[in-house]
Amino acid sequence: xxxGKTRAALAALFTCLSFSSWALDRAxxxxxxxxxxxxKIAAIAALVAEGDPKAADVLRQAAEGEIELDGKxxxxxxxxxxxxRIAEALSVLKLLSSNSSERLEAAKALAGGxxxxxxxLILKAKEKETDAEIKALLEMTxxxxxxxxxxxxxxxxxxxxxxxxxxxxxxxxxxxxxxDADAEVKSEARRSLGAVEARLVWGEWLGLxxxxxxxxxxxxxxxxxLAITYGxxxxxxxxxxxxxxxxxxxxxxVQNFFRGTGFFDWYLLAAVPASFVAAALAGMAxxxxxxxxxxxxxxxxxxxxxxxxxxxxxxxxxLFGAQNVQVENPAFMSGGIQVLSNVVLPWSRVWIIVFAGxxxxxxxxxLTRTRLGLYIRGVTQNRDMAACVGVPTARIxxxxxxxxxxxxxxxxxxxxxxxxxxPDLGQGYIVDSFLVVVFGGVGQLAGTVYAALTLGFxxxxxxxxxxxxxxxxxxxxFIIIFIQRRPQGLFALKxxxxxx
Amino acid sequence: xxxxxxxxxxAVAASIAAIGTSSTSFAQQKTVKVGILHSLSGTMAISExxxxxxxxxxxxxxxxxxxxxxxxxxxxxxxxxxxxxxxAEKARQLLTQDKVAVVFGCWTSVxxxxxxxxxxxxxxxxxxxxQYEGEEISKNVFYTGAAPNQQAIPAVEYLMSKDGGAAKRWxxxxxxxxxxRTTNKILRAFLKSKGVADADIMEEYTxxxxxxxxxxxxxxxxxxxxxxxxxxxxxxxxxxxxxFYKELGNQGLKATDxxxxxxxxxxxxxxxxxxxxxxxxxxxxxxxxxxKAPANDAFTKKWGSYAKTKNIAGHKEKPLTNxxxxxxxIGMYMWKQAVEKAKSFxxxxxxxxxxxxxxxxxxGITSTMDAKNHHLHNxxxxxxxxxxxxxxxxxxxxxxxxAQPWSPFIPGxxxxxxxxxxxxxxxx
Numbered sequence: 001x002x003x004g005k006t007r008a009a010l011a012a013l014f015t016c017l018s019f020s021s022w023a024l025d026r027a028x029x030x031x032x033x034x035x036x037x038x039x040k041i042a043a044i045a046a047l048v049a050e051g052d053p054k055a056a057d058v059l060r061q062a063a064e065g066e067i068e069l070d071g072k073x074x075x076x077x078x079x080x081x082x083x084x085r086i087a088e089a090l091s092v093l094k095l096l097s098s099n100s101s102e103r104l105e106a107a108k109a110l111a112g113g114x115x116x117x118x119x120x121l122i123l124k125a126k127e128k129e130t131d132a133e134i135k136a137l138l139e140m141t142x143x144x145x146x147x148x149x150x151x152x153x154x155x156x157x158x159x160x161x162x163x164x165x166x167x168x169x170x171x172x173x174x175x176x177x178x179x180d181a182d183a184e185v186k187s188e189a190r191r192s193l194g195a196v197e198a199r200l201v202w203g204e205w206l207g208l209x210x211x212x213x214x215x216x217x218x219x220x221x222x223x224x225x226l227a228i229t230y231g232x233x234x235x236x237x238x239x240x241x242x243x244x245x246x247x248x249x250x251x252x253x254v255q256n257f258f259r260g261t262g263f264f265d266w267y268l269l270a271a272v273p274a275s276f277v278a279a280a281l282a283g284m285a286x287x288x289x290x291x292x293x294x295x296x297x298x299x300x301x302x303x304x305x306x307x308x309x310x311x312x313x314x315x316x317x318x319l320f321g322a323q324n325v326q327v328e329n330p331a332f333m334s335g336g337i338q339v340l341s342n343v344v345l346p347w348s349r350v351w352i353i354v355f356a357g358x359x360x361x362x363x364x365x366x367l368t369r370t371r372l373g374l375y376i377r378g379v380t381q382n383r384d385m386a387a388c389v390g391v392p393t394a395r396i397x398x399x400x401x402x403x404x405x406x407x408x409x410x411x412x413x414x415x416x417x418x419x420x421x422x423p424d425l426g427q428g429y430i431v432d433s434f435l436v437v438v439f440g441g442v443g444q445l446a447g448t449v450y451a452a453l454t455l456g457f458x459x460x461x462x463x464x465x466x467x468x469x470x471x472x473x474x475x476x477x478f479i480i481i482f483i484q485r486r487p488q489g490l491f492a493l494k495x496x497x498x499x500x
Numbered sequence: 501x502x503x504x505x506x507x508x509x510x511a512v513a514a515s516i517a518a519i520g521t522s523s524t525s526f527a528q529q530k531t532v533k534v535g536i537l538h539s540l541s542g543t544m545a546i547s548e549x550x551x552x553x554x555x556x557x558x559x560x561x562x563x564x565x566x567x568x569x570x571x572x573x574x575x576x577x578x579x580x581x582x583x584x585x586x587x588a589e590k591a592r593q594l595l596t597q598d599k600v601a602v603v604f605g606c607w608t609s610v611x612x613x614x615x616x617x618x619x620x621x622x623x624x625x626x627x628x629x630x631q632y633e634g635e636e637i638s639k640n641v642f643y644t645g646a647a648p649n650q651q652a653i654p655a656v657e658y659l660m661s662k663d664g665g666a667a668k669r670w671x672x673x674x675x676x677x678x679x680x681r682t683t684n685k686i687l688r689a690f691l692k693s694k695g696v697a698d699a700d701i702m703e704e705y706t707x708x709x710x711x712x713x714x715x716x717x718x719x720x721x722x723x724x725x726x727x728x729x730x731x732x733x734x735x736x737x738x739x740x741x742x743x744f745y746k747e748l749g750n751q752g753l754k755a756t757d758x759x760x761x762x763x764x765x766x767x768x769x770x771x772x773x774x775x776x777x778x779x780x781x782x783x784x785x786x787x788x789x790x791x792k793a794p795a796n797d798a799f800t801k802k803w804g805s806y807a808k809t810k811n812i813a814g815h816k817e818k819p820l821t822n823x824x825x826x827x828x829x830i831g832m833y834m835w836k837q838a839v840e841k842a843k844s845f846x847x848x849x850x851x852x853x854x855x856x857x858x859x860x861x862x863x864g865i866t867s868t869m870d871a872k873n874h875h876l877h878n879x880x881x882x883x884x885x886x887x888x889x890x891x892x893x894x895x896x897x898x899x900x901x902x903a904q905p906w907s908p909f910i911p912g913x914x915x916x917x918x919x920x921x922x923x924x925x926x927x928x
Contacts, residue, residue, distance in 0.1 A: 037663050065892070079884060079894040080780045081663055084756035112757075168725035175727045204722060211714040218712075321813055322541030322579075323549055324739055326772030329746075334774055336750045342721060346750030349714075418746070419711035420739045424542065428709065463715045468706040469676050 025050065032062060033074045040076070041085050045117035048089045056093045059086050085115060092118050095125040100134070107137035111341075112169030113144025140165050147173050155185055163192030166199040167341045203342040208460055214349040216456025217356035218418070220449060221411035222429045223436035224363060227448040228404035229283075231437050232380040233397065235291055236302045239309040240433055241426025243405045246282050247275035247412025248421045249316060252325045265330040268413070275413040276406040282312075283405020287398050295397075309426070316423045324422040333417055352414045359410055360449065366403070367445065376400045380443075435479055441489030451490055530571040532845055534559065535578070535594035537605025537615070537626075542582025543709045543738040547824070548607045550768055550815070551629060552577060554825040555604045557806045558832040568836050569843065576600055582708075582738075584614045591615040595624045601845040602627065602835055604828060608737060609633060609679035616641070625847045627831035629824045631763060631785070633682035634905040635913075639920035640847070642834075642854060643875045644827040646786050647903035648686050652733075654880045655761050655784035656687060658895050659731045660694065665759055667731035669700040671720050674735035676705040683735050683763070689909035700727065710740045713747040721751075724758045732760040741765050745773045748781070755780025755884070766822035767889065771814060775889045785823035786863060786878040788891045793864030799829065800862075826862050830876070833859050834869055865900055872919040875903030 031043035044062075047055040061067050063086045066075055078086070092114070094106035103125075114122060119142065126138040143161035146154050159177055162170045174196060177189035222244060229237050251271040258267035286308060294301045329348055336344040367373035375396045378386040387393050415425065432455075440451030455475065462471035483489075536555050538548035559573045567573060576598045580587040587606065594600045595618065602625045606612040609632050619626050619640040631646035658664040672687060674680025684703055691701060702723050704716055724730035736744055741764070748760065754777075761782040767789050770778075789800060800821050807815035834857045839845055842853035854869050861867040861878075868877045877900035883891025906913040 077892070077894060079663060080755050080759055080782075081665055083780055087756065168721065171725045172727060200725070204718070207718045208715070211712075211718065214714065215712060317541065323545045323813070324742075328772065329774065334750065335777070336752055338752070342725070344751045346747065348746075348750060419743050420546075422545075422739070428711075460715055464719060467704060468710055468716070472707065 029058065029067065029069055032058070033067060033069055033076050035077075037079065037082055040082050041115075044082075044085050044089050045115070048092055048118065048121065053093075056090055059090055059093075062086060063090075088114050088118060092121050092125075095122070095138075100131050103129070103131070104134050104137075107134045107141070110141045111137055111144075111167050112141075113147075113173060114141055116145055116148070119145045140167065140170065144170065144173055147177055152182060152185065155180075156188055159185065159188050159192050163195045165196055165341075166203075167196075168200060171196045171200060200342055203340040206340060207343045208464055209457075210343070210345055210349070212457035212460040213353055213453065214456070215460055216453035217353040218411075218415065219432055219436050219456055220452035221352075221356050221359065221414050222408070223433040223440075223448055223452055224359065224445075225404040225406070225408035225411065226433045226437050227440070227445055228363075228376075228407070229401055230434070231442050231444065231448065232376065233400055233404070234298075234380075234442075235295075235401070236298050236305065237291075237404075238302055238306040238430065239286065239312060239426075240405075240408055241428070241430035242309045242312040243279045243283055243408035243426070244412040244415065244429055245312070245316065245421075245423065245426040247279045247409030248327070248416040248425055249320060249325070249412075250275040250278040250409065251413045251416045252320075252327050252421055255327055265332065268330060268333075268417075271413055272410065275409040277409075279409025279412065280402040280406030283408070284398050284402040286405070287401040291401065292394065292397065309430075313423045313426075320423075322423060324420045327416040327421050329417055348417050352417065355410075355414055359407060363403075363407065364445065372396075372399060376403075438483065439479055439489055441491035444489070444491045447489055447491035454490075531574045532568060532571040533574050533576050533598055533600040535576050535591075535598060535600035535603035535605065537578060537580060537587065537590055537594065537603050538607065539582040539611075540577075540579040543740070544582040544607055544611075546739045546742075546769060547737075547764070550812075550822075551604075551607070551824055551828050553807070553810065553812055553815075554803075554828045555832060556810075557803065558829055560806070561802070562832070562836055568839050569845075571845075580611065584608075584610050587611040587614045588618050591618045591624070591626075592622070595619070595622045601625070601839075601847075602850075604629070604831060606630070607824070608677065609682075610677045612636075612641075613678060623847050625835075625850060627828070627835060629827035629831055631823070633679045633686070634903075634907050635682055635910070637874055637905050637918075637920045639851065639874075641874060642831065642869070643903070643905070644831040644834075645824065646878060646880070647875055647905050648683060648907050649904040650786060650878050650880055650901050651763055651784045652683055652687060653690060654897065654901075655763070655782070655882055656690065656733065658784075658882050659759065659761060659782075663895070665729055665731065667759070668696070668728035669723065669726075669730040670696065670702070671723060671730065671732040672701065672703045672735075673716065673720075673732055674705055675710070675737045675740060676707055677737075679737070680705065680735035684733075686907045686909045687733060689907075693909065706736070706740065708738060708740070711743040713744045714751075716744075717747050717751050717753060720758060721753065730758050732758060734760055734762040735764060736762070737764045741769045742773055745770065745778055745781075749774060749777030752777070755782075761882075766824070767820040767891070768822050770885065770889045771818070771820060773889070775885050776887050778885045779887055781885045782882055782894075783885070783891060784880065784882045786876075786880060787821075787823040787826040787861070788863075788881055788883045788893055789821045790883070790886075790890045791862070791864055791881070791893065793862065795860050795864060796862040798862075799826070821862070827876075830859050830861050830867050868900065870902060873903060873905060874920060875905055877902050 028043045028046045031039045058067055062076060063078060063083060065078055066073050091106040091109040094102055097103055122138060122142050126135060126142060129135040129138060139161055143158035146158040149155050162174055174189050174193040178186060178193055180186045180189060226240050229235050254271040254274050255267050258264050290304055291301060294304060333348040333351060336346040338344050367376060375391050378391055379393050379396045383393055436451045436455060437448055440447030459471055459475055462474050536552050538552045539545050540549050540552060556575055559575050562568060563572050576594060578590040578594060580590045594603055604627045606615060606628050607630050612628055616638060620638060624640055626641045627644060628641055629644050631651045634647045659667045670691060672684040674684060688701060720732060759782055761784060763784060765783050766785060803821050804819035807819045837857050838850045838853040842849040855871045857869040859867050863879055865879045870877060879900050880897045881893050882895040883893050886892050906916045
């Protein structure tokens with residue numbers, strides 16, 4: 001196998017040697033394979049300066065840790081410093097491409113400035129460039145390099161150019177330039193820095209807002225099921241977290257089912273309904289067997305469901321082991337989308353926000369536009385009256401509890417994409433879920449939504465300001481005070497049905 | 501009739517069994533109990549479970565070769581469940597009820613601090629296999645992981661060097677407990693001694709089991725844009741590392757821009773994380789699975805086949821080894837050698853015999869137990885994450901480094917003795 005591969009590679013090498021008039025400088029290749037990183041970097045610069053199209057192939061191989069020298073594979077150690085230089089060199093080589101989208105990509109990769117050795121090539125590429133967007137990007141790159149120039153005029157020009165940028169790297173360069181010995185350069189750098197910072201601040205706020213919405217969407221998913229079982233039905237279900245866990249483990253099982261089938265990237269399509277059904281069934285079984293005997297006795301319900309949560313945790317431990325299980329993200333959930341130069345929104349979080357919105361809409365539709373929803377509302381508002389007009393209240397209770405549990409299962413499916421899936425998963429969310437429901441106002445779906453988003457934002461704002469540990473404490477203190485002042489929560493249900 | 505024959509058959513079987521047990525108990529050599537005190541559930545299970553299996557593998561190996569001084573080792577496994585007070589309870593149980601000769605256990609420093617009084621009170625023996633913050637030498641503990649000068653300091657020095665990217669600004673990120681806090685105190689003092697200003701250091705802590713790293717990564721991004729080259733030193737422990745690295749990859753924070761060096765992340769913790777966006781982020785250890793050495797080939801092969809026969813989840817398909825596993829393995833064999841040298845299982849005698857023990861470690865060097873300070877002399881390696889989740893060694897020390905449990909960067913440590921205080925000294 002390997003010899004065959006080598007031979008093929010050799011043949012490829014010979015063909016390119018014979019067909020191209022260029023031949024890679026052997027001395028440079030030797031330097032590339034040396035142990036000294038300075039030598040390697042010099043060799044990379046030299047290879048690029050030759051402008052040989054074959055250089056890209058060699059550099060790509062080098063990034064993988066192996067190059068070919070005299071037909072033999074030589075292993076080279078590539079660390080971050082060398083890898084960065086290789087990536088830069090490859091981008092510079094791409095600037096010579098005739099494809100404008102490829103050039104744009106390369107220019108974007110170089111936006112943070114480049115090594116001095118690359119400057120002549122970048123300037124050359126800039127001169128030749130016809131596309132205005134790429135040209136502007138290259139100007140930034142050149143300025144990022146020229147800002148370290150010895151010549152004061154060049155430095156000033158570079159600082160002015162960077163002042164137009166919205167790139168965090170430009171900010172870092174300008175901060176450095178603001179410490180320049182020359183007073184004129186210094187003040188110019190300060191001015192540019194102010195302009196860049198003003199632009200970056202938008203990105204920071206946007207990132208914070210997104211983090212808040214993302215956390216809010218997770219809290220919403222976790223609490224929405226509880227808003228039905230606790231908020232509407234009044235069942236204090238301490239096993240709610242474990243229903244979330246069941247959803248997450250169902251996702252894990254479905255994922256294993258899809259592994260190696262070629263449809264792995266689509267396993268979530270099956271996992272979403274499966275986790276809903278699994279958790280809903282578990283919830284209905286719970287309601288039928290335990291909770292229905294305890295309606296109207298909140299203390300006993302609390303104790304019984306807490307016991308059940310322990311049983312469920314231990315059951316999962318026995319079934320799947322005490323260790324976390326790995327749920328892999330499908331390809332469309334990995335990576336992120338760059339919306340601003342300093343804001344990347346991870347796809348997994350974007351999709352979960354969309355998913356939370358979708359679930360919210362479905363629940364709203366179900367409760368307000370369907371017969372089941374009508375019955376549920378009827379039973380929760382006035383059980384006796386509903387029974388009088390012929391609503392099968394016991395069965396509706398089961399269905400409503402199943403719905404709430406199923407939504408918890410959906411939350412588990414979503415959470416498995418972000419965090420760890422283990423037997424204790426639910427424990428971390430039960431407190432947050434109750435917080436959201438109580439804060440939002442018991443018996444109100446809209447309250448839950450507002451509460452989830454408010455708590456998400458508040459948590460992230462505090463976290464960016466005081467750190468994760470203090471933020472958590474501050475939030476809990478805030479909620480204690482809030483509930484003392486306003487026990488009915490953000491939105492109180494007004495109506496005759498609600499006693500107390 | 502049938503019934504009677506069944507009864508008589510049962511009697512015969514029982515008598516045979518009785519003869520069997522009595523004859524084995526005649527032939528049976530002595531056994532010696534060894535305690536294993538690692539979390540098999542909770543937030544630390546991700547790291548510690550595999551250490552339990554490593555001890556069991558070493559015990560199997562030693563038993564197959566005749567045991568220790570002719571005695572078969574009998575493992576006693578308990579699960580302290582990532583619950584620090586429970587560690588102390590379980591340790592007491594191992595020492596007083598099971599009467600184990602030695603205990604292999606603990607990962608987090610908070611768990612070690614929790615069991616330490618128990619071991620000192622009952623004069624037990626603990627082998628602690630994980631890198632830690634130093635500031636401790638107990639006569640009842642042997643530390644086979646790295647002290648700060650065998651991991652944290654060299655890693656930071658590397659990142660300061662030209663090859664490491666010449667970092668000038670530092671984010672010290674950790675889980676909120678004694679190990680990260682102390683390590684960061686040492687690192688802050690070290691960085692100051694190298695001329696780094698306080699404004700260029702950012703310290704951040706998260707609770708155990710934290711899973712939302714959005715704001716932290718946004719903060720790191722912002723901090724790195726405020727000046728020269730930034731590097732992150734991560735002392736995040738346990739399963740929080742999975743969401744941390746996922747977020748790091750998703751937010752596109754590349755190692756070439758802001759490298760993250762971790763002290764508690766190895767091959768095992770990165771299992772199940774997509775490492776392609778993480779290529780180039782670093783870890784510092786005294787061992788990597790990718791090290792090329794005959795002792796390591798043998799070690800990884802042994803582990804692979806052991807995992808397969810014992811059906812260890814995850815490892816049976818993809819066996820991984822890491823530094824604490826190696827340290828556990830070294831500890832087990834050094835204890836055996838010390839027992840054989842002392843010709844006794846007595847803790848005080850074994851302790852004396854431990855001094856200067858050597859073992860050909862899987863890392864390719866000969867690890868030596870220091871004559872006095874209960875720590876190993878170990879080589880330091882710095883590795884970069886590869887796309888396959890393994891580490892590519894980019895820097896290493898020339899040879900073994902002696903541990904400095906009392907870091908010179910903490911004031912007052914220069915007066916402390918580089919050996920455990922014995923009871924007599926303590927009383928006076």
